[in-house]
Amino acid sequence: MAGPRHNRMLPPQKAEHPVKTFKRLMGYLGRRAGLLIPVALFVLLSSGAQIAGTGFLRVLIDRHLTPLLQGPDQAVFRGFAKALAAMMSLYLAGSLCTWLYHRIMLNLSAGMLYKLRTETFDHMEGLSIRFFDKHTHGELMSRYTNDIDAVRQMMSNGIPNFISSMVTVISVFVMMLLYSWQLTLIVAAMLLVMLRVATAIGSRSGPCFAQQQQSLGKLNGYIEELIEGQRVVKVFCHERESEKAFDRLNEEMRQAATRANVLANILMPIMGNLSHVLYAIVAIAGGVLAVGGSLSLGTVVTFLQYTRSFSHPITHISQQMNGVLSALAGAERIFKLMDEPLEEDEGYVTLAKDEAGRLLWRHPHKEEGSVTFAPVQGNxxxxxxxxxxxxxxxxxxxxxxxxxxxxxxxxxxxxxxxxxxxxxxxxxxxxxxxxxxxxxxxxxxxxxxxxxxxxxxxxxxxxxxxxxxxxxxxxxxxxxxxxxxxxxxxxxxxxxxxxxxxxxxxxxxxxxxxxxxxxxxxxxxxxxxxxxxxxxxxxxxxxxxxxxxxxxxxxxxxxxxxxxxxxxxxxxxxxxxxxxxxxxxxxxxxxxxxxxxxxxxxxxxxxxxxxxxxxxxxx
Ligand SMILES: Nc1ncnc2c1ncn2[C@@H]1O[C@H](COP(=O)(O)OP(=O)(O)OP(=O)(O)O)[C@@H](O)[C@H]1O
Ligand SMILES: [Mg+2]
CATH class of the missing domain: 3.40.50.300 (P-loop containing nucleotide triphosphate hydrolases)
Structure with a gap:
């Protein structure tokens, strides 16, 4: 019993056929799939607004702020206020778009999960006793809890965030190139370093995380079993032994968690610091270029801002991608349950009742095309x-x-x-x-x-x-x-x-x-x-x-x-x-x-x- 129960605690596996599973999942959107078009549109608009809003910085600084510094000028000031208002409206529109696509995705995913749950449950009800003999209830339950929840996460957050990150990264990169190829080169080089660090730490912490999940699985399985068997534990006075066994598992868990998290906890601060370093390098190089006269002050400030909005999504993309893949693995497990062959029933003799309410066997004869009735006797x-x-x-x-x-x-x-x-x-x-x-x-x-x-x-x-x-x-x-x-x-x-x-x-x-x-x-x-x-x-x-x-x-x-x-x-x-x-x-x-x-x-x-x-x- 304990074996299969642990399985659901193991690290989420990757989907075997992510594309096929994804397509099948999308089938659950039904007629509402058309709503994905406005979603895509709003994702694009929200990223676009973000980027355009940042782009306004250059206009603000070069056209308005720099002249204003030279001396007060009514006309320039009015232009400055207008530009500020335009920038604010852009950001507001962007936020509205973000809210809209999240809202639509939320509706879409709720409908999808409803259908998924209904179908899974209906299918499960039609499965044979033989199937239930082979699967523990914990295993089946995790289809409705863990797996469905992973799909929900993916639909309402994972996919929109992943797409928006991708759009942002690509378009910011294009904007950077347009603004200054020299600075972009620095960013790209630094980015390579950051990615190397991230993969180096990731590849080392990955196995540790798997081990942590495994220990957690063992620990939870043990707790579950002991709660169920509490009476037996008490009857045979096994409290002390159970505590000892628990302590052992708990200690294993502590060590695994420490190993895994030491590395993972380092990753974020390192990446954060590296992005600050990147920021500083770009600022220095930009400063030099501005003083040399090849870049305007506005361009440098805007570029710096882009550097910020670039490094954030790029550190998250792989994480989001992993989330989506493990949710697809969950979906795959749900579909596997749905593809289990239903309890076969080729029976055609049915029950009927006569006027007096007595039970009859209704027996259709295919060859003769007739139907006979015989009383139910219990022979x-x-x-x-x-x-x-x-x-x-x-x-x-x-x-x-x-x-x-x-x-x-x-x-x-x-x-x-x-x-x-x-x-x-x-x-x-x-x-x-x-x-x-x-x-x-x-x-x-x-x-x-x-x-x-x-x-x-x-x-x-x-x-x-x-x-x-x-x-x-x-x-x-x-x-x-x-x-x-x-x-x-x-x-x-x-x-x-x-x-x-x-x-x-x-x-x-x-x-x-x-x-x-x-x-x-x-x-x-x-x-x-x-x-x-x-x-x-x-x-x-x-x-x-x-x-x-x-x-x-x-x-x-x-x-x-x-x-x-x-x-x-x-x-x-x-x-x-x-x-x-x-x-x-x-x-x-x-x-x-x-x-x-x-x-x-x-x-x-x-x-x-x-x-x-x-x-x-x-x-
Ligand atoms: N779902 C199952 N899958 C595989 N083997 C089973 C299953 N159910 C019972 N068996 C096996 O079939 C045999 C007969 O089991 P059964 O439950 O019919 O016994 P029983 O006579 O009702 O016993 P008891 O008096 O203890 O209820 C046993 O050896 C048992 O191990
Ligand atoms: Mg029996």
């Missing part, structure tokens, strides 16, 4: 089913069994024998490669998955409750159930009593996965949820295993009522639940080794007899 047959989660590792081996409508089939056997796996196949969480499972005579692969699952209710081995009221959690079994139906189902499953004792009864809000309930209470709710669905087939996976004996008696009564008239598959570790089953299957390593009624099996004196006489608990 399940396994015919030599062999299955494994991973190829080459057989979990179920040649399972054959049948359940007539209304029968109760119990599975017993040691842990890992394959009991839960059998139920996973009935509702097609996994498809069966070999052998057949028939439901009312229909191969279940022909039944549409959603309808198949609708026709049966399952109480899973690990119950899951949602952050909502008790009532809504039960209603999850059948969304259109009325409040009365919900309460009726709760009564049937024996949950009504404890629900009434909750502070707000049925309106009590359960917190994360029902942490404010006991294990048994959670299971009672899960049973009530199945009861409200009122299906012809019921699958109970160890539903009573954590209910105390007194409650068990209560639940048993309810369960008997619940099971009445339905086909039931029940996996129980307690013999009391198994004893009155119509048939008991004893499973061992994926094979049914004994089958029969309780009395038959006891008379056989085999594994079941051993289990029954050896221990009350079957596992």
């Amino acid at each position: 399940v047959v396994f015919d030599d089913v062999t299955f494994g989660y991973d190829p080459g590792k057989v979990v179920l081996d040649g399972i054959s069994l049948y359940a007539r409508p209304g029968q109760k089939i119990a599975f017993v056997g040691s842990t890992g024998a394959g009991k839960t796996t059998i139920t996973n196949l009935i509702n097609r969480f996994y498809d069966v490669p070999e052998g057949k499972i028939r439901y009312d005579g229909i191969d279940i692969n022909k039944i549409c998955k959603a309808d198949l699952r609708r026709s049966m209710a399952m109480v899973l081995q690990d119950t899951h409750l949602f952050t909502d009221t008790v009532r809504e959690n039960i209603r999850y079994g059948k969304l259109e159930a009325t409040d009365e139906e919900v309460e009726e189902a709760a009564r049937l499953s024996g949950a009504h009593g404890f629900i009434q004792r909750l502070p707000q009864g049925y309106d009590t809000v359960l917190c994360a996965d029902g942490a404010n309930l006991s294990q048994g209470q959670r299971q009672l709710l899960a049973i009530a949820r199945a009861a409200v669905a009122d299906p012809p087939v019921l699958i109970l996976d160890e539903a009573t295993s954590s209910i105390d004996t007194r409650t068990e008696a209560l639940v048993e009564r309810g369960m008997d009522q619940l099971m009445e008239g339905r086909t039931v598959f029940v996996i129980a570790h307690r013999l009391s639940t198994v004893r009155n089953a119509d048939a008991i299957m004893v499973l061992e390593k994926g094979v049914i080794i004994e089958r029969g009624s309780h009395d038959d099996l006891i008379a056989q004196k085999g594994k079941y007899y051993q289990l029954y006489t050896g221990a009350f608990e079957l596992s």
